[in-house]
Amino acid sequence: MTVQRVWTLFDRSQLYECYECSRCSGSCPVALSLKGLGPRKILLKCLQQGQEAVIEDPMLWYCTTCQVCEDRCPQRIPIPELLTGLKNMASRKGNLPEKIRFSVEKIAKTGRSVLAFRVERERERYGLPPLPEVNTEEISRILAETGFFRDLAAIDEKP
Amino acid sequence: MPQEPQALKSDERNPTASTKPRIGVFVCHCGLNIGNTVDVERVARFAEGLPDVVFCGANLYTCSEPGQEEIKKAVQDHGLNRVVVASCSPRLHETTFRAVCRESGLNPYLFEMANIREHCSWVHLHDREGATSKAQDLVEMAVARARLLEPQTEISVPVTQRALVIGGGVAGIQAALDLADSGFKVYLVERSASIGGRMAQIDKTFPTMDCSICILAPKMVEVGRHPDIELLTLSEVEQVEGYVGNFRVRVRKKARYVTNACTSCGDCARVCPQIAPDEFNAGLSTRRGIFIPFAQAVPSSYVIDMNMCLNKEGIVACDKCLQECKADCIDFSQGGKTLYLDVGAVIVATGVDVYDPTPLTEFGYRRFPNVITSLEFERLINAGGPSQGRLIRPSDRKTPRKVAFLQCIGSRSTRSNNYCSNICCMNTIKDTLLIKEHWPDTEIKVFYIDIRAFGKGFEDLFRRARREGVEFIRGIPGEIVEDPDTNDLILIGENMHLGEWYKYQVDMAVLSVGIEPRNDSKVLQHILNLNTCKDGFFLEAHPKLKPVDTACRGVFLAGCAEGPKDIKDSVTQASAAASRAGILLTKGQVTVEAVTARVNPELCKACGACVRVCPYHAIRRNEETGVAEVIEASCAGCGTCAAECRFAAIHMRHFDDHQILAQLEAATREHPTDKVVAFCCNWCSYAGADFAGVSRIQYPTNARIIRTMCSGRVHRDFVRYAFARGAGAVLVSGCHPADCHYINANMQTEKRVRRLWKEMKRYGLDSERLQLAWVSAAEGQRFAGIMERMSEHLKRIPEEEILKTKQAYERFLKAGAVA
Numbered sequence: 001m002t003v004q005r006v007w008t009l010f011d012r013s014q015l016y017e018c019y020e021c022s023r024c025s026g027s028c029p030v031a032l033s034l035k036g037l038g039p040r041k042i043l044l045k046c047l048q049q050g051q052e053a054v055i056e057d058p059m060l061w062y063c064t065t066c067q068v069c070e071d072r073c074p075q076r077i078p079i080p081e082l083l084t085g086l087k088n089m090a091s092r093k094g095n096l097p098e099k100i101r102f103s104v105e106k107i108a109k110t111g112r113s114v115l116a117f118r119v120e121r122e123r124e125r126y127g128l129p130p131l132p133e134v135n136t137e138e139i140s141r142i143l144a145e146t147g148f149f150r151d152l153a154a155i156d157e158k159p
Numbered sequence: 160m161p162q163e164p165q166a167l168k169s170d171e172r173n174p175t176a177s178t179k180p181r182i183g184v185f186v187c188h189c190g191l192n193i194g195n196t197v198d199v200e201r202v203a204r205f206a207e208g209l210p211d212v213v214f215c216g217a218n219l220y221t222c223s224e225p226g227q228e229e230i231k232k233a234v235q236d237h238g239l240n241r242v243v244v245a246s247c248s249p250r251l252h253e254t255t256f257r258a259v260c261r262e263s264g265l266n267p268y269l270f271e272m273a274n275i276r277e278h279c280s281w282v283h284l285h286d287r288e289g290a291t292s293k294a295q296d297l298v299e300m301a302v303a304r305a306r307l308l309e310p311q312t313e314i315s316v317p318v319t320q321r322a323l324v325i326g327g328g329v330a331g332i333q334a335a336l337d338l339a340d341s342g343f344k345v346y347l348v349e350r351s352a353s354i355g356g357r358m359a360q361i362d363k364t365f366p367t368m369d370c371s372i373c374i375l376a377p378k379m380v381e382v383g384r385h386p387d388i389e390l391l392t393l394s395e396v397e398q399v400e401g402y403v404g405n406f407r408v409r410v411r412k413k414a415r416y417v418t419n420a421c422t423s424c425g426d427c428a429r430v431c432p433q434i435a436p437d438e439f440n441a442g443l444s445t446r447r448g449i450f451i452p453f454a455q456a457v458p459s460s461y462v463i464d465m466n467m468c469l470n471k472e473g474i475v476a477c478d479k480c481l482q483e484c485k486a487d488c489i490d491f492s493q494g495g496k497t498l499y500l501d502v503g504a505v506i507v508a509t510g511v512d513v514y515d516p517t518p519l520t521e522f523g524y525r526r527f528p529n530v531i532t533s534l535e536f537e538r539l540i541n542a543g544g545p546s547q548g549r550l551i552r553p554s555d556r557k558t559p560r561k562v563a564f565l566q567c568i569g570s571r572s573t574r575s576n577n578y579c580s581n582i583c584c585m586n587t588i589k590d591t592l593l594i595k596e597h598w599p600d601t602e603i604k605v606f607y608i609d610i611r612a613f614g615k616g617f618e619d620l621f622r623r624a625r626r627e628g629v630e631f632i633r634g635i636p637g638e639i640v641e642d643p644d645t646n647d648l649i650l651i652g653e654n655m656h657l658g659e660w661y662k663y664q665v666d667m668a669v670l671s672v673g674i675e676p677r678n679d680s681k682v683l684q685h686i687l688n689l690n691t692c693k694d695g696f697f698l699e700a701h702p703k704l705k706p707v708d709t710a711c712r713g714v715f716l717a718g719c720a721e722g723p724k725d726i727k728d729s730v731t732q733a734s735a736a737a738s739r740a741g742i743l744l745t746k747g748q749v750t751v752e753a754v755t756a757r758v759n760p761e762l763c764k765a766c767g768a769c770v771r772v773c774p775y776h777a778i779r780r781n782e783e784t785g786v787a788e789v790i791e792a793s794c795a796g797c798g799t800c801a802a803e804c805r806f807a808a809i810h811m812r813h814f815d816d817h818q819i820l821a822q823l824e825a826a827t828r829e830h831p832t833d834k835v836v837a838f839c840c841n842w843c844s845y846a847g848a849d850f851a852g853v854s855r856i857q858y859p860t861n862a863r864i865i866r867t868m869c870s871g872r873v874h875r876d877f878v879r880y881a882f883a884r885g886a887g888a889v890l891v892s893g894c895h896p897a898d899c900h901y902i903n904a905n906m907q908t909e910k911r912v913r914r915l916w917k918e919m920k921r922y923g924l925d926s927e928r929l930q931l932a933w934v935s936a937a938e939g940q941r942f943a944g945i946m947e948r949m950s951e952h953l954k955r956i957p958e959e960e961i962l963k964t965k966q967a968y969e970r971f972l973k974a975g976a977v978a
Binding site for chain 1: 653
């Protein structure tokens with residue numbers, strides 16, 4: 001695990017632009033329905049309390065990277081980039097929800113994040129050609145070279 | 160009492176070239192501003208060792224009374240005939256020290272400044288060694304120039320004792336009245352059909368809740384009937400020529416098609432078949448093709464909007480208004496006029512535009528009828544507005560029971576305008592109280608980030624609003640959605656203080672929009688040669704000490720054209736601008752800096768090159784001999800003629816060739832290859848470098864700035880000489896192409912640099928070592944960036960390249976190359 005701080009993935013100085021207008025949290029569809037951490041709170045906690053204050057929180061994983069927060073941010077702060085960085089940090093700390101892990105492993109094996117047999121059946125019913133083949137070898141190589149399997153193994157070693 | 164400019168004594172202390180220079184150097188600590196970074200004592204000791212320096216002192220504050228006294232004493236005791244002060248920018252204190260010289264009996268032009276604060280200590284805060292050696296270089300350059308300075312006599316020119324005020328809003332009105340009341344003739348030029356401006360549109364003013372038009376209308380009427388004010392409505396300034404005290408202004412006055420006999424009875428409008436959105440009511444109502452802007456308009460006269468009228472190009476298709484008018488005041492044959500006004504001072508009070516929130520799609524402005532702007536709200540709540548002051552919402556014209564205000568729309572954001580618009584917080588608080596006054600049961604929510612209630616009486620008003628039950632919720636809604644059946648609005652967002660999410664249903668939402676520079680302010684900027692700050696507002700000459708002056712002498716600023724401000728501040732500034740203009744006009748004459756060109760008829764070969772490049776047509780050829788002659792009163796002192804002359808026949812007073820070459824020589828005496836020689840024009844790029852200092856933007860210590868009045872002064876031989884001396888890189892910088900303070904002299908600069916680039920390529924040299932850059936007075940960051948890049952480039956230049964350049968330009972080393 002070479003990367004320890006989220007600031008190596010995201011330029012901290014961009015967060016200084018934030019003046020707490022809360023348009024991001026007000027726009028966040030996830031925060032609104034789950035009443036959980038909004039982008040604004042994540043950003044502020046990161047800045048004032050450090051990444052540890054947020055990466056333990058399972059709510060982090062509900063971000064769908066829909067990018068609305070960035071679209072509406074009056075200061076053009078790339079909040080989804082920060083969240084992606086934080087998710088990276090979180091997974092290395094072992095905060096990787098089972099379902100996400102399942103999806104990623106699925107991608108490694110089949111090249112798709114969901115089980116495709118149902119989709120295939122539907123397509124057949126409408127006379128559509130089957131989904132194109134996925135180059136799983138390439139995907140596995142990308143995951144291997146970006147250190148995904150190594151990170152996963154490290155997580156498993158933890159109690 | 161008008162004062163004669165002090166006569167200059169010509170005694171032994173105003174030497175000619177033959178007397179031996181006795182130079183005094185005064186190095187300033189400027190408290191810790193310089194002293195903290197630069198080793199001032201070391202610089203002073205270094206200065207002592209320079210040739211012809213007979214006295215050297217260091218002061219804590221040279222500009223202070225004791226500091227000035229010390230200069231005077233040293234001039235007496237040591238028989239100084241040149242003074243060098245190493246302190247701040249000459250743009251700040253040159254006048255101060257010139258006055259000290261004059262009081263010491265020394266010609267003020269025998270003074271030189273080394274800028275070791277803005278150009279040194281402030282931009283190299285963390286490099287004491289680098290900053291100190293740069294300061295030494297800057298002092299050496301100043302001493303080298305001082306040695307060659309000559310006494311000059313300033314001429315004074317008469318001032319036309321009339322003023323022009325551009326813009327008839329409250330600022331323009333106040334400035335015009337103040338000047339006219341002090342006895343000067345004032346031309347007030349207003350683009351629209353009536354004066355009044357934004358203030359006339361507003362319902363009440365904060366914090367006193369005065370009726371806006373009730374306090375403005377008497378002033379408007381006073382302007383209309385003041386014997387010394389000539390009101391020119393439907394008029395625009397097209398061109399301004401001349402200089403301080405003697406401007407010639409071309410004004411285009413459009414036709415009103417209604418004569419002065421109009422009694423504003425309104426019969427004509429009743430029969431006019433053409434309908435258009437009413438601009439004064441922010442488009443919330445309609446007006447006719449013939450209309451009066453608003454009831455209290457001055458001049459109180461109808462006007463025909465020819466874009467709407469059916470009569471075009473002399474073909475009369477409809478004459479209903481003409482038939483109806485009992486006073487016979489409709490005249491379709493009226494045409495526009497071009498007027499020429501001679502004035503001594505100009506006041507710019509052109510005001511602002513209102514931000515259009517359409518691009519912020521999440522708030523649904525223009526999609527949802529019940530989302531309106533604060534200006535539209537002003538018209539809705541105004542008794543003279545489209546609803547006669549009854550608050551209604553646009554979708555169903557019912558009085559809303561729940562109203563929301565959204566703050567900071569179009570302000571403080573990189574997506575719209577970066578700055579705080581100053582007025583919106585208090586405007587909203589005032590608006591909430593207006594609603595509460597008439598409809599106390601209305602639920603009002605204000606969504607804000609910060610409430611800025613900083614002025615006199617503002618906090619009281621804010622407290623009153625809270626007491627009246629207005630809810631202030633921290634956190635701007637993320638979006639507004641509309642219920643398509645009822646046109647009600649739902650505001651979704653986070654209440655930051657409670658850490659909870661809200662969904663509020665309201666009947667109407669008011670976007671508290673910011674203000675921004677006029678979209679065509681660039682036009683006036685070019686006409687008057689003004690600078691703008693990075694937000695687009697006109698730039699003052701000094702943010703603290705000359706807040707209403709501009710870099711263009713004789714032009715003053717008032718109101719929101721200079722920056723967002725409320726009515727009180729606009730009026731205050733207008734009075735200040737009028738008073739500043741009044742000083743100029745009262746004196747009746749003004750001294751013009753003795754920086755003008757002179758031709759040496761013996762050297763002139765009558766080629767006519769200078770005549771072609773002079774932007775002011777101030778040089779003409781003698782009809783008999785063909786030799787060039789300068790008309791001194793017309794010469795503005797850019798020096799582009801001297802830079803064009805190949806025979807060194809033009810002597811540019813105070814910025815002469817040999818003075819600039821001496822600076823170059825000093826700058827390149829030690830380690831020339833590591834240095835960037837930068838020619839900066841006084842008005843934009845030198846000011847831009849100053850601004851980098853004021854903003855403490857750090858850049859490498861190898862810049863050596865040489866000030867010229869205009870980049871057009873930079874002779875090609877200066878650049879060649881610098882390269883021959885082994886300079887690593889040369890920067891020629893000036894105002895942005897259309898912003899040149901000498902009309903278009905910087906176009907000559909560009910031509911010259913291009914020719915030099917070509918020449919360098921021909922010699923097989925790295926032409927990137929010569930850079931041309933346009934830097935405005937507000938672009939400190941840009942200047943620092945250029946220095947950063949050029950220094951980076953320096954590191955990659957091989958030694959052979961330097962050697963090759965030196966050889967290529969060796970012949971320019973011989974001191975006579977230029978002079």
